[in-house]
Amino acid sequence: MTPALLEAIGVSKTFAPRERWGGGVRAAVAAVHEVTLALRTGETIGLVGESGCGKTTLAKLLVGLTAPSAGEVLMQGRPLRRLRGPELLKARRSVQMIFQDPMNSLNPRMTVEETLAEPLLIHRVAGDRRARIQALLESVRLSAAYRSRLPRELSGGERQRIGIARALAVEPDALLCDEPIASLDVSVGAQIVELLRALARERRMALLFISHDIRAVASLCERIVVMRQGRLVEDAPTDQLLAKPCDPYTALLLRSAALDLDAVPAL
């Protein structure tokens, strides 16, 4: 079997104890605890959990933005922490990331064209840059008129599309999406989910879609992983997880998402 695009093996991330302002010490926090997870070619996995469960820390570990305290992250079978120079650049190219707040993840002084040109320069992508940027805009369903715009001249949904186009610039094998629709209006979020679905299919690109919203995750991903307090509590194909959740916390998330008020005990 070919190695997974991205694999976490028993990965943990512990934040050291810290002195509290005004006295006392905050105990060490295990943000991610012994997580094992693999993302294979063309797979769409949804990672769902509530605030503070460690979703974003796990995403950062998977792309090497932070180092694990224990365990190993593999990119195409090779330990990420051992990669250096051109090899690291190549590995990073294969896994790209998009973020929750597209305003904060775009440079406010760079036009759309400059934003999209940057990864092409860094990764020395050959070919006609102008034509490439044109194609990237088309792939996220934006017209060429957007080339000269600045982030502040874009709506939230348009900014997220630029974030996606920037990630696509280097033709990654996998896209990590960290709460990409959490800051967007419902209808705009639905369009971004549709776009990601189409892109994943067209390009046979794997997706790891991180969200607190199990509805969005279930509508996009073929497999769902549920995270709670730094641990993965359930990992199952979407249909199976929705129909027959094994972990009580998954069941609670599903009940809550359905907003069935009568299932909540009255005070």
Next chain:
Amino acid sequence: MPLLSVKDLRVAYTQEGEPVRAVDGVSFELERGEVLALVGESGSGKSSVALALTRLLPIPPATVSGLVRFDGADLLSMPLEPLRAIRGGKIAYVFQEPATSLNPVLTIGEQVEETIQLHTGARGVGATQAAVEWLTRVGIASAEERLHSYPHEFSGGMQQRVMLAMAMAARPALLIADEPTTALDVTIQVQILRLLRDLQRTLNLSMLLISHDLTVVERIAHRVAVMSEGAIVELGPVAQVLKQPAHPYTQALLRARAAMTLRSARP
């Protein structure tokens, strides 16, 4: 006679010298014990309506016109002093971000008691007792001990419970809840909604519920007004509007929701 009657409400701001019509001729009525939801996406004017009703928008820069009649009083033209007694008294507010609505340097007890003193005239032990009663009623365990806690010692869900206790302690006739659960995790969201619904029913409270989530609206509201670009584009009983949406914008909202429904999770 309806408790609240709003006629041709208009709110305008000036942005970079250009007038922006945030609310463009909104009219609706709210009966006693009725829940009316205002839905629409960011920037549609929902929150401007909520704030303009009791002149909470700073004028200038905002300009507000129209007629707002509440329980026989003309809120837009009455003197400020009696209006102040209505704000937070007969008309209470709960906002999206409980953390920014609470004063970080005062204890929970001080804040709840302050509202009780201002709006019910209770003092000393009586005010403390009422605070404990309301905190218990909204689901704060060992409320008497928690009086001495500071807001940062409470989770987001507990902070929103405190906000509800403060709002309800003044015995309002109308509660304006502006995205009261948007900032909360889904498992907490369902609890707070249940609490809101139970309070509304037992106290026969009128409620103006602002939300972008049609499922929230479906669970709590009797009627719904759909807002787009500062105007109400559709208004009717919730069941009817959700079943047979007349306006294209409402239809788009419903499509976005349908795209993210947990099919297999539905009973």
